[in-house]
Amino acid sequence: MKGSLNKTFILAKREFFVRIRSKGFWIGTLILPLFMAVLFAVPALIFSSSTSQLDLVMVDATGRVGEAVAARMAERRDDPGSRIAQFSIDVVAPAADRQRQRDELDERLLGEEIDAWVWLDRAGLENDRVEYRARSVSNTFSQDKLEDEISAAVREMRLTEAGYDPQEIRDLIGRVRLSTVRVSAEGSREEAGEAGFILAYGLFFLLYMVLLLWGQQVLQGVLEEKSSRVVEIVVSAARPFDLMLGKLLGIGAAALTQFSIWMVTLVVLTAPGLISSLASAPDLNLPSISAAQALFVVVFFLLGFFVYSSMYAAVGSAFNNLQEAQQLSFVPTAAIILPMFFLLPVINDSNGTLAVITSMVPFLSPILMPLRIAVLTPPLWQVLLSIVITAAFVLLMVWVCARIYRTGILMYGKKPTFKELIKWLSYS
């Protein structure tokens, strides 16, 4: 038995290093984190750059409105990313020579000392007009804000002059803000929660893709050994079971390396506050994955790898080349696709009966349990029970597939039917 383990280790080591040393592995492994980083960082950078500052000179002939507007502006906090500039307001009194003052302000505009200036005087206000002069007048969001605040200040001034109490006025014309709630068929939830579901979907498809790709690696690895005829040399030193196990462990270790790098990236990138602090942007309230969640996801990824890949190994062993194997490789592929049918129900009601049951069923659990974990942390006992059930199933699958494998790898020539594969199970 000791010798057998030793052989399995030597074989696993070969599979692992052959893959780890290939350029393709590292390109594939590093492209995704890069992509994720860009995905997370770019919006943050865009938000931070858009909160630009607008230097405004306010010539105030009324002696009241300018200060009031500046005060209101300072109080107001806009949502980050709303594309509204922060105003820096310089209130000045009108000079004796008004025309000269206007020309000077225009010159400062063109000299890019300031971004805009407005002229507030009684005459204009009576006609409900305020002149806004700037190099660019396309920043409508910022102009709206300015317009809002000047209107409010003027309103307040007029009401005060009509004899109302300023505090009373403020209470009466107080601003109302919208609190956004999205209503959809899946039920109502606050927008920030939605992002968590996007993350869960993303994780689901990532798991699905990665399990499929690494399963194909196993299929190809077995076929390559068979078609290059090296397999007989190997099984003259190691049992077919050792060979299959070594292959699964070695390729599994490479897959684990890749997947762990991705999960660590995900945990780091979604850590609350990290991106925003790097990009010096306000906190974006992005969904996040904790290290514990990631660890469980990795465990289920590994279990899934063994469930599906042992099937791929069995299929690969029975055929002479990839074309022939394609005919039967739909069986493990279908097993990977199967959880997709439960994606929506599980995401909608991730602690419902269907979700709890399907996340325990071996062919479904490797993908559905991580989904539940990403949406909402399920009770720990459910996670552990699912791990135990799936791990037991892995042992069964490896045993069954090994029986097909050891007959298959030395069979050349006519391709076997599905019935024959089943018959191989009974060979001693």
Added chain:
Amino acid sequence: MTPRLELVDLRKSYGDFVAVDGISLAVPDGTVYGLLGPNGAGKTTTLRMIMDIIAPDTGQVLFDGRPRRRDDLEKIGYLPEERGLYRKMSVKDQLAFLGELRGLPRPVAKERAAAWLDRVDLADRSERKVEELSKGQQQKIQIAGTLIHEPEVVILDEPFSGLDPINQGLFKDLLSEYKGEGRTIVFSTHIMEQADKLCDHICLISKGRAVLVGELAAIKRREGGNAYRLTAEGDLGRCAEVEGVTEAVVDEEGGTARLFLADGVDAAAVLTRLVSFLAVRDFRNQEPELEEIFVKVVNDEG
């Protein structure tokens, strides 16, 4: 003395087809043992059962007189008929891997790999992937991989098939060196000429059964002791009529004939009769070709 390797009544069937039908043999240590027979006779199946690649239906493989264990396989070097290497692996990693797989500790496997690459003049290719080598170079790696753990017993299935002449020479030299060191070599072939030249002992297999087993020289004496080769001038056609000659195969142009004498006939008496009408230049006992023995034995079996 207990022979290192012994087969006891091995049998293997695939459905109705009996591939190996009760083969027993003992391979004397330090000999070159040939497993001979046409394609499909059961040679490969027998060798695979020795290597525990296939489990026999009944019968046993004995190693040092006891049932063969898994770890005994590390003392055996095996070259299957269908061979290959990992195409994407570097030459030196490949050899080290094969060495490790056959029980060498990693550092030793690496050392041996380097030594073998020197030996087969491929040291400058050690970092190359196998698929980048020529076919002949790949064959050298394959041979080195078979012998890297310096096995006491070497089992080769049709070892010379597909080898280019240079590598055939290299391999034969290596095998005679191994034999000189007292190691045991078992190989299968369907080419009788090869076996004739290389083997000390043979086992002829036909339809899964061992039809002739033993020391080659003894077999030849036993099976073909009464064939003589005659070189002479004169009317060779009359040879067949000479008393004591059962059959004569005459080559008139070459002036030679092969005479088969009846059992118990004195060769000297026959020669005296031949001299009476021929100018005899040469008359000698001729060992039969293995090929002839094989055909004869298989025909006798019916």
